[in-house]
Amino acid sequence: MLGPADVRVLADRLGLRPTKKLGQNFVHDANTVRRIVKASGIGPDDVVLEVGPGLGSLTLGLLPGAARVHAVEIDPALAGLLAETVADRAPGLAERLTVTGADALRVGAAELAADAGPGAGVPTAIVANLPYNVAVPVLLHLLAELPGIERGLVMVQAEVADRLAARPGSREYGAPSAKLAWYADARRAGPVPRAVFWPVPGVDSGLLHFARHDPPTGTDRAATFAVIEAAFAQRRKALRGALAGWAGSPAAAETALRAAGIDPTTRAERLSVADFARVAQSRVVQP
Structure with a gap:
């Protein structure tokens, strides 16, 4: 996994200056990565979709426990570096990784399947540190586009996690809560401290777990x-x-x-x- 020094070295290598526009805050704490992987419940039969893998901290944590990891990264420089980082730090697992350079708000099932290749399997779980500025639309888009997704664990802004997990009648309940409930049952899975990110974000973060269920019947x-x-x-x-x-x-x-x-x-x-x-x-x- 990547520690704080590793993250800085890789960022310097790319001349990377994280931007708010792309929601770039990179996790550099190994214990947090292990916690996310364990809480996600992924197993050896899962094809994990990771959105916004960044420099690869979570990717390296996911690869040992999954059949495959399919990473979607909008930043071309980061997308290009990810496979190299995995090959360098986990060479025995490099064949399990597929990288798609795309906007997760627009990526489709056909594009993911083409990049993964024959026999790779469809994604069954989402585990990701979602870009905070587009977390809700990305999650809803992927659940609509990828019916094979059965469950997931995503890191989002804490108040967004509250809204997405909210139940009818609560103060936080709103359109995002109801729309996510079309696809899945969701619950808060704990807080994430600001200090585990580089750069340190100006907001609190939280984990959201969801499990897909059948949608209501009778209308679309x-x-x-x-x-x-x-x-x-x-x-x-x-x-x-x-x-x-x-x-x-x-x-x-x-x-x-x-x-x-x-x-x-x-x-x-x-x-x-x-x-x-x-x-x-x-x-x-x-x-």
């Missing part, structure tokens, strides 16, 4: 997400008003809500993703 994801977005765009309003634009009028929103068995005076934070799905479906079946 796009329709349900449209309801979620409309409801939380005006979360202080009762749903009759918050969904007026989505439904066409307050009266139409009330009709859809009542058809779904939901009180029109309820606010968005009280509804589960299954509730939102029923509202979306009730609008579809109205004459």
Whole structure:
């Protein structure tokens, strides 16, 4: 694994100055890497997708316990260096690594499969220190794009982990919580101290564990997400008003809500993703 001195040497070699734009904060603490790998629950049959591998600290920790690690890195210099770092520090595991130089917000299943090659297997788990500025859209995109992902452990900003793991009725519950719940059950898996990163971030970090489940039945994801977005765009309003634009009028929103068995005076934070799905479906079946 990479310690603080190793991280600095590799960064200097590239002339790298970490940028906020790319969310570059590199983990350099071996105990933190071991903790992440253990908490992820990955095993020898897993193909792990790592987003934003950076200089390779977590990659080196993941390779011994997984069948393969498929790393997606947007920075061309870092993507180019990763395979070399693994070959130098873990030569016996280098064949388990695939690197895709791409934006994780746009990468698709076909691109990943082409880079991995025949017989490599589809990703079954995500384990990553996600770029904090795009963590939520990246996670939702990958879960939509890669149905083979069964579970994962991601490091994100602490308040984002709180939001993603929040349950209906809590203060942190919002559109990201409900959208992630379409795909998976999520829970907080502990804090991560600022001192394990270089450079030291200005925010607290946390681990989020998730396990995929079947989505609600009766409607599709796009329709349900449209309801979620409309409801939380005006979360202080009762749903009759918050969904007026989505439904066409307050009266139409009330009709859809009542058809779904939901009180029109309820606010968005009280509804589960299954509730939102029923509202979306009730609008579809109205004459």
